[in-house]
Each structure stands twice: as structure tokens, then as C-alpha cells.
Amino acid sequence: xxxxxxxxxxxxxxxxxxxxxxxxxxxxxxSYVLPTPSxxxxxxxxxxxxxxxxxxxxxxxxxxxxxxxxVFGVVLGSLVGSSRAIYSAANPILxxxxxxxxxxxxxxxxxxxxxxxxxxxxxxxLISFFPIVVNVATGLATLEPExxxxxxxxxxxxxxxxLKVGFPRSLPxxxxxxxxxxxxxxxxxxxxxxxxxxxxxxxxxxxxxxxxNMPLVFAGLxxxxxxGVAMYGVFSAIELRSTRWATRGSPTA
Amino acid sequence: MSVxxxxxxxxxxxxxxxxxxxxxxxxxSMKIDKGEFVAVVGPSGCGKSSLLKLxxxxxxxxxxxxxxxxxxxxxxLKIVGMAFQNPTLLPWRTTLDxxxxxxxxxxxxxxxxxxxxKAFEEKAMQLxxxxxxxxxxxxxxxxxxxxxxxxxxxxRSLIHEPDxxxxxxxxxxxxxxxxxxxxxxxxGLWMERPFTVILVTHDLREAVYLADTIYVMSNRxxxxxxxxxxxxxxxxxxxxxxxxxxxxxxxxxxxxxxVVRSTSSEGGQS
Ligand SMILES: Nc1ncnc2c1ncn2[C@@H]1O[C@H](COP(=O)(O)OP(=O)(O)OP(=O)(O)O)[C@@H](O)[C@H]1O
Ligand SMILES: [Mg+2]
Numbered sequence: 001x002x003x004x005x006x007x008x009x010x011x012x013x014x015x016x017x018x019x020x021x022x023x024x025x026x027x028x029x030x031s032y033v034l035p036t037p038s039x040x041x042x043x044x045x046x047x048x049x050x051x052x053x054x055x056x057x058x059x060x061x062x063x064x065x066x067x068x069x070x071v072f073g074v075v076l077g078s079l080v081g082s083s084r085a086i087y088s089a090a091n092p093i094l095x096x097x098x099x100x101x102x103x104x105x106x107x108x109x110x111x112x113x114x115x116x117x118x119x120x121x122x123x124x125x126l127i128s129f130f131p132i133v134v135n136v137a138t139g140l141a142t143l144e145p146e147x148x149x150x151x152x153x154x155x156x157x158x159x160x161x162x163l164k165v166g167f168p169r170s171l172p173x174x175x176x177x178x179x180x181x182x183x184x185x186x187x188x189x190x191x192x193x194x195x196x197x198x199x200x201x202x203x204x205x206x207x208x209x210x211x212x213n214m215p216l217v218f219a220g221l222x223x224x225x226x227x228g229v230a231m232y233g234v235f236s237a238i239e240l241r242s243t244r245w246a247t248r249g250s251p252t253a
Numbered sequence: 254m255s256v257x258x259x260x261x262x263x264x265x266x267x268x269x270x271x272x273x274x275x276x277x278x279x280x281x282s283m284k285i286d287k288g289e290f291v292a293v294v295g296p297s298g299c300g301k302s303s304l305l306k307l308x309x310x311x312x313x314x315x316x317x318x319x320x321x322x323x324x325x326x327x328x329x330l331k332i333v334g335m336a337f338q339n340p341t342l343l344p345w346r347t348t349l350d351x352x353x354x355x356x357x358x359x360x361x362x363x364x365x366x367x368x369x370x371k372a373f374e375e376k377a378m379q380l381x382x383x384x385x386x387x388x389x390x391x392x393x394x395x396x397x398x399x400x401x402x403x404x405x406x407x408x409r410s411l412i413h414e415p416d417x418x419x420x421x422x423x424x425x426x427x428x429x430x431x432x433x434x435x436x437x438x439x440x441g442l443w444m445e446r447p448f449t450v451i452l453v454t455h456d457l458r459e460a461v462y463l464a465d466t467i468y469v470m471s472n473r474x475x476x477x478x479x480x481x482x483x484x485x486x487x488x489x490x491x492x493x494x495x496x497x498x499x500x501x502x503x504x505x506x507x508x509x510x511x512v513v514r515s516t517s518s519e520g521g522q523s
Contacts, residue, residue, distance in 0.1 A: 144339070144341055146337045146339055146341045147341040147343075149306070149309075149311055149335060149337075150335050150337075150341060150409075150410075151358070152311055152329045153309045153310075153311060153329050153330065153331075153333040153334075153335050153419070154331065154333075154355050154358045154359050154413070155329060155330075155331035155358065155359060156358045160358055164343075164354065164357065164358070165343065168343070168345045169343075169345075171345075243345075245344045245345040245393060245395070246344070246345075
């Protein structure tokens with residue numbers, strides 16, 4: 001990102017909070033409908049110990065599900081991307097699965113594993129692996145025919161082609177998908193915690209709303225959003241560093 | 254040499270496997286000696302690229318035999334280098350690492366790569382220097398011009414010292430100056446260590462400049478219509494292109510192609 005725009009994300013975020021604050025105060029919206037951001041920040045401070053504990057829980061849950069999604073997504077994506085037969089066999093199943101709202105799976109997971117951390121990890125996994133599979137498979141499947149001929153005429157095995165060309169080529173796709181997948185993983189874990197858990201940010205917000213503590217609910221939302229932005233930032237940074245060639249050396253492209 | 258290094262015997266090729274698919278190549282026969290430099294010219298779509306794929310074993314013929322080095326070709330040959338109009342370098346590898354790629358795949362280099370990487374790098378640098386890319390070894394392909402990428406691609410096709418080099422319009426996308434410079438580079442490399450070359454080109458001057466033998470192909474489905482020996486002495490250089498016998502040979506080929514095309518279109522080929 002160029003230096004000139006270094007501060008623009010901060011300006012935009014603070015601007016959003018200011019507009020929100022002014023609108024809520026100006027229109028006299030009651031706090032149990034929409035609290036002001038300042039009230040939410042105050043609530044975040046007051047309940048900081050509880051929020052910290054639940055946020056750590058949610059973060060670990062999310063990263064756990066995300067880690068499974070990465071491993072599973074890379075393996076499945078490699079299979080799907082390197083064989084047309086597997087591609088055509090798996091494609092409808094994958095699309096069908098991705099169309100199922102994952103919230104509908106939480107009760108099933110609860111039946112199998114009971115409430116708590118396990119269904120949250122699994123929901124985070126189930127919701128986030130799809131973009132990884134698609135991107136890894138796309139990266140592997142788009143091998144130029146000429147390059148394939150060059151490699152085959154050298155006697156390269158399928159594994160050679162995969163290691164020398166397929167994986168390096170799909171790295172930018174892979175990292176791009178990680179950014180998306182990690183934010184989806186948050187959606188999954190929080191969703192599951194909301195429905196079926198007694199720890200985590202989802203649970204915290206659920207119980208706060210049942211006590212009509214809207215500022216705390218919004219404090220929870222802001223914390224989740226902040227964690228999502230932070231994780232997105234981490235994976236963008238990794239992406240930029242590891243795939244400089246894909247942007248032809250210019251980090252803004 | 255009595256036995257040809259590459260021998261195509263009444264080869265037919267159709268894409269798609271079923272017997273009534275249209276032919277891409279029809280009754281094609283060629284005999285190429287070891288170390289011979291062959292150029293193939295012909296109209297677009299006549300099957301020149303397909304011919305290269307047949308010879309390198311990337312595709313089996315539908316009928317007939319392809320014999321290379323006394324053996325019937327039944328799968329990808331491992332003694333082949335290839336370069337195309339599109340340089341297809343890997344953007345995440347430096348120029349040097351791109352050129353080293355075949356050595357990471359082809360035996361016996363592959364097994365020795367770990368221990369002798371330095372020596373191989375040295376060899377690749379020498380080759381790059383020969384084509385005028387000295388000093389660009391650590392640059393990425395996208396930091397090179399189109400002509401420079403094509404030189405690197407040529408190095409990649411030769412680094413493992415293949416017996417057979419397949420060039421599919423490798424200079425087609427370049428400007429006239431760069432193209433003629435690369436003719437000289439290719440000729441130089443070939444004269445140093447004669448390997449067998451099949452060069453596909455649309456450019457008759459290129460064919461006459463580089464080749465020992467020029468094959469002219471018909472409209473689709475491709476057939477060999479003409480085999481023209483090229484007696485011009487080597488090494489050929491820029492002066493050669495102004496010689497009367499060079500110009501005459503280009504002319505003669507052009508005329509023959511015109512005749513051939515008009516008669517084959519009378520034959521009802523579309
Ligand atoms: N993968 C393919 N599947 C089906 N038909 C093909 C395929 N590749 C080529 N053909 C057909 O075979 C014929 C010969 O194609 P080829 O690419 O060998 O021509 P070419 O002489 O190299 O043409 P150009 O000079 O335009 O590169 C073409 O008419 C084309 O329609
Ligand atoms: Mg072609």
C-alpha cells in the first residue's frame with residue numbers, strides 16, 4: 001500500500017464511528033435498539049475480562065477450524081485440480097455442499113459431539129474450506145498447454161509437474177483464498193457458539209442480548225470484526241511476501 | 254548415414270479418436286538425418302504443430318509409424334527440447350532457474366543436481382551468455398523483454414543437450430531485428446554441437462536462412478507437398494540474405510507454394 005493512503009483506513013473507520021454516534025444521538029435512538037459506539041466501547045472496557053476470555057476462545061476455535069480447512073482444502077484441491085475425473089466427480093458434490101447453509105449443520109454436529117468447542121471448530125472448518133479447494137484446484141488446472149508439452153517431452157512425471165509448476169502456480173490463488181477463508185471461519189465459529197455453546201464470543205453476545213445489554217452485544221460485534229480484520233491483514237501480508245512474482249514486483253497491484 | 258534419425262512413414266493423424274473425425278495430417282512421410290536442420294512451412298492449421306507432437310511422442314499417430322533413433326515412438330521421448338512462440342517461462346523462477354528446469358527433470362542430470370548444482374549453474378550461465386543474456390541470470394522473466402524471454406526459452410530447450418530440438422514458430426512474435434539476431438544465435442549453437450532440429454515457421458526467409466532441408470505442407474489435412482534441399486553454404490550471415498541464390502530460393506519456394514495451394518484448392522479442399 002502506498003504511503004499516501006496509509007491513514008485512509010483509520011480515517012474511514014473513525015469516520016464511520018463518528019457518523020454512527022451522531023445519528024444515534026441526533027435521532028434519539030434508544031440504547032436497547034442501537035447503542036452508540038462510545039457506549040459499546042465503554043461496555044467493552046467494563047466487561048474486558050469476560051470479553052478477553054471469550055475472544056481467546058473464539059480465536060482458538062476459529063484458527064483450529066481454519067487449520068483443518070487449510071489441510072483439507074489443499075489436499076482436496078490438489079486432487080480435484082490435477083485430475084479431470086476427480087474434478088467432474090467431485091464438482092457437483094462440492095457445489096451442493098457449499099449451497100447448504102452451515103447453520104443448518106450445527107444441530108447435527110451438536111447431536112454428534114454435544115455442545116461446546118467441537119461443533120464450533122467443525123462449523124468454522126466446514127464454512128471455510130470451500131474457497132481454498134476452489135482456488136487451489138483452479139491454480140493447478142490452469143497449466144498452459146505449451147508448458148505441459150515442454151514438461152512432458154522432458155519425461156516429467158505427474159508429480160514433477162505438480163511440484164515444479166502446479167503448486168508454485170497455485171500459491172497466489174491459495175493465499176488469496178486464505179484471506180477469505182479465515183474471515184469465513186470466524187462466521188462459522190461464532191455462529192455455532194451462538195446456537196450451541198457456553199463459551200466464545202457467540203455465546204457472550206447471545207447471553208448479553210437475552211439480558212438486553214445491547215452495548216455489550218455491539219462490543220462483541222466490534223471485537224469479532226477487529227479479529228477478522230487482523231487475521232485478514234496477517235494473511236494479506238503473508239500473501240504479498242510469498243507471491244511477489246504474481247504481482248510482477250509491484251506490491252500495489 | 255543410411256538409417257534416418259527421424260522416420261515418419263505414411264502417418265495419418267486425426268484428433269478425437271473416432272475413425273471418421275477429419276484428418277489433421279494425411280499420408281505424411283519424412284526422413285530426417287541425425288544433425289539435420291529441417292524447416293517445415295505451410296498454411297495455418299495444416300498440422301505443423303501436430304507434426305511436432307507426433308515426433309516428440311506427445312501424441313500417437315492414428316495410422317502409420319513414427320520412428321526416432323531406431324525405435325518406434327510410443328510415449329513422450331526424453332531426448333527432446335521444445336520451444337514455442339510463447340516463451341512459457343515460469344514467472345516465480347529467475348531466468349537462471351528457468352533454464353535449469355530441464356536438469357531438475359531429465360536423468361542423469363536430475364540425480365546429480367543436488368551435488369553438482371554449482372557446475373550446472375555455471376553451464377547455464379555460459380549458455381545464457383552465448384545468447385546475449387549475460388548479467389540477466391537473476392532477473393525474473395517479467396523483467397525481461399519479449400525477445401530476451403525467447404532467448405531464455407531457447408536456452409531452456411537446449412540446456413540438457415537434447416538430440417532433437419522442436420521449435421514451433423519460436424521467432425514468430427518478434428520484431429525483424431531481434432528475429433534475425435536469434436537466427437544467428439540458433440545457427441551458432443547448432444554448428445557448435447549439431448543436434449537434429451525441426452523448425453516450424455511461416456517465414457520462408459527464416460526457413461532458407463536456417464535449414465538444410467525445407468518441407469512444404471499442403472492445406473488441411475496436411476501432407477508433405479515438397480521437399481527442398483538448401484545448398485547455401487554455412488555459416489550463413491546477414492550478407493547471405495542479399496545473395497542472388499538466397500533470394501532465388503525464397504522466390505522459388507514462394508512460387509511453388511502458390512502453385513501447390515491453387516491446385517489443392519481446385520481439389521475441393523476447404
Ligand atoms: N487439440 C486439438 N483437438 C482437435 N483438433 C485439433 C487440436 N489441435 C489441432 N487440431 C486441428 O488439427 C489441425 C492442425 O492443427 P495444428 O495446430 O497442428 O496446425 P498448425 O499447422 O500448427 O497451425 P498454425 O500455423 O496456425 O499454428 C487444425 O486444423 C486443428 O483444427
Ligand atoms: Mg501451430
